[in-house]
Amino acid sequence: MANTRSALKRVRKTKKETARNRILKTRVKVLRKEVAAAVESGDARKAQEAYDKFASAADKAAKKGTLHKNTASRLKARAAASIAKAA
Numbered sequence: 001m002a003n004t005r006s007a008l009k010r011v012r013k014t015k016k017e018t019a020r021n022r023i024l025k026t027r028v029k030v031l032r033k034e035v036a037a038a039v040e041s042g043d044a045r046k047a048q049e050a051y052d053k054f055a056s057a058a059d060k061a062a063k064k065g066t067l068h069k070n071t072a073s074r075l076k077a078r079a080a081a082s083i084a085k086a087a
Contacts, residue, residue: 024061028075031057035079039086047083054079 002008031054038047055076062072 020064021066024057024064024066027057028054028061028067032075032079036082039082042086044083044087047086051079051083 002011031050035047035050035054038050041047058067058072058075061067062069067075
């Protein structure tokens, strides 16, 4: 266990940051699956709406440092390509 005040504070901060990161990553994963499901169903409008939500969540996660900006970009590009391919 941490001994110094600063180490104890780091433990507290890490718990909060980990919880925030988990929430953001989970949101991105869920929305990505929704895009994939919409593409599978063949509904272009629904797929585009799902993609818009997914892209927003990925950008927010990248902005907060949970995802690397290139990772967010790659995920969005792959989702957009799957929508274009299905259309």
